[in-house]
Amino acid sequence: MPQSLFSEFRISPSSTIKNRFVKAAMEENLANDQQLPDKKLFKLYQQWADGGVGLIITGNVMIDRWAMTGPGGVALEQGTSLAPFKKWADIAKSNNTKVWMQLNHPGRQVFKAMGGKNLAPSAVALNLGKHSDLFSIPKAMIDEEIEDIIYRFGQSALKAKQAGFDGVEIHAAHGYLLAQFLSPLTNHRNDQWGGSLANRARLLLEVIKQVRAICGADFDVAVKLNSADFQRGGFDIHDAEQVINWLAEHDVNLVELSGGSYEAPAMQGQSADDRQLAREAYFLDFTEKLVQRSPIPLMLTGGIQRYAVAQKVIDAGFSLCGLATALAYQPDMINLWYKKPEFRLNIPVISWSNRTLAALATMAIIKRQLRRMSQGDTPQLTDSPFLSLLIDQIKNRRRTKVYRRQLTEKSQSL
Ligand SMILES: Cc1cc2nc3c(=O)[nH]c(=O)nc-3n(C[C@H](O)[C@H](O)[C@H](O)COP(=O)(O)O)c2cc1C
Structure with missing residues (x-):
């Protein structure tokens, strides 16, 4: 029987989500100078909780x-x-909403201007054509650094649980550290952490084991995984299927499927190989078999901006639908759809020929909406992408300076 988007979903024996709509993760860049959530994030998350989604990531x-x-x-x-994390969780959980904290390590995807650690499975630099200079060559990790990553994911998950979050989502997609280990393009190691898929997936599975061991069974654990890197020779859909099977053996509650990386922004609907992604629900056709065979519930994110498309995703067998961009422009989209499923927004698409700049401008224009909401203002559909990118660069420069000052103070105190 087709599922209603407004039906409950039982994610574990102790945890039920009130509907099938999820606010997917969006980095806000709205923390205070100590990297802590405060007023701006609280105001923003209140709007998403009030807006009707079942789960906020x-x-x-x-x-x-x-x-x-x-x-x-x-x-x-x-x-x-x-x-501050307790307050953040409380706000996100108001209106009977569940909240998961997404945990991440960027690996090599650290902008050079930021400084700090730049670690990766192998010393392979990002290739962004003439923009490659935005990043530096990462350091190949030694065993102790890999062990430290496993430990840190466990500790952060424990703190999320103590703060009142209902679960965590481990970010293993979009070219960040765990995805770098999974992909043969970025993982050239020939020890137990590289080579075969089993070795490349080892770090992710060790992280999951650690989080489960520390947080116990009554805590949701999800993974965001690429259905593919959308780069020739990268992590592909067959790898994704195998990794999902392994994650199921380690009691993961849900896998969110996405795709791409900074090099190939498939999560924005752009592939870097010759595959065409769908115009809406980018990965839906591509993941058809995967969802039929998956032993655990799956969520699909990417290009879902209409109710009818969300329904197609659920009808295909996905348990949950992730929305990011749509909820940056209309935080109460789900409440609106409840009354009027045909409601839709005309969200601008930035189709500049320079793919890297287009991807940066897309992020910038959406983050501008998050900033507006964090100040109690309404998102605008008519912003100039160029101006939004410029404002973002100026704001980033200021915040980067503050961060670098802390970094210098830290290194002087060592
Ligand atoms: C401003 C912005 C920030 C994002 N930050 C994250 C993030 O922190 N973690 C993540 O997994 N995905 C992040 N994403 C990707 C989204 O979760 C999502 O996968 C992607 O935007 C496609 O969904 P959409 O078409 O509904 O926007 C971000 C997207 C945007 C636009």
Whole structure:
């Protein structure tokens, strides 16, 4: 029988989500200068909780404050004060909403301007054509650094649980550290962490084991995974199917499927190989077989902006639908759809020929909406992408300066 998008979904014996709509992770860059959530994030998350989604997944929270995806990001480590995280969870959980914290380590995807740690399975630099200079060559990790990553994911997950989050989502997609281990393009190791798929997936599975061992069974654990890297020779859909089977053996509650990386922004609907992604629900056709065979519930994210498309995703066998962009422009989209399923927005698409700049402008224009909401203002569909990119660059420069100052102080105190 077809599922209703407004039916409940039981994610585990102790946890039920009130409907099938999920606010997918969006890095907000709205933390305070100590990398902690505060007023701006609280205001933003209240709107998403009020807006009707069943589950909120936070923007990625770093497991190491000296390895950040961007300035103004949130970090949660051993020793971090829990009070602001408790408040964040409370707000997100109002209106009977579930909240998961997304945990991430950027690996090599750390902008050179940020500084800090730049680690990766192998010393393979990002290839962004003439923009490659935005990143530096990462350091290939030694065993102790890999062990530290496993430990940190466990500690951050434990703190998320103590703060009242219902679960965590481990970010193993979009070219960040765990995805770098999974992909043969970035993992050239010939030890137990590289080579075969079993070796490339070892770090992700060790992280999951650690999180489960520390947080127990009554805590949701999900993984965001690429259905493929959308790069020739990269992690592909057959790899994804095998990894999902392994994750199921390790009691993962849900896998969110996405795709791509900074090099190939498939999560924005652009592939870097010759495959065409769908115009809406980018990965739906591509993942048809995967969803039929998966032993655990799957969620699909990417290009879902209409109710009818969300229904197609659920009808195909996905348990949950992830929305990011749509909820950046209309935080109460789900409440609106409840009354009027045909409601839709005309969200602008930036189709500049320079793919890297287009991807950066897409992020910038959406983050501008998040900033507006965090100040109590309404998102705007008519923003100029060029101006939004410029504003983002200026804001980032200021926040990066603050971060770099802390980094210098830290290295002087060592
Ligand atoms: C501003 C912005 C920030 C994002 N930050 C994250 C993130 O922190 N973690 C993540 O897994 N995905 C992140 N994404 C990707 C989204 O979760 C999602 O996979 C992608 O935007 C496709 O979904 P959509 O078409 O509904 O926007 C981000 C996307 C945007 C636009």
